[in-house]
Amino acid sequence: MAEAGGGPAEVSRHDRGDGGDPVCWLSRVCPECGFLADGEPAPVCPRCGAAAAEDGSGDPR
Numbered sequence: 092m093a094e095a096g097g098g099p100a101e102v103s104r105h106d107r108g109d110g111g112d113p114v115c116w117l118s119r120v121c122p123e124c125g126f127l128a129d130g131e132p133a134p135v136c137p138r139c140g141a142a143a144a145e146d147g148s149g150d151p152r
Contacts, residue, residue, distance in 0.1 A: 118144070
């Protein structure tokens with residue numbers, strides 16, 4: 092897409108209609124090793140065995 096001057100037209104993120112990732116995946120990230128779970132996190136990290144946060148915040152404290 093080009094403007095009358097020959098340069099590329101600016102397209103905002105909203106104009107493209109792209110989907111995207113969820114706003115926050117923090118509850119899926121292991122606080123110890125950084126492992127990102129594919130779905131809802133297990134009670135313990137499958138990579139390092141660290142306990143998951145009980146409140147879903149990603150922080151086990």
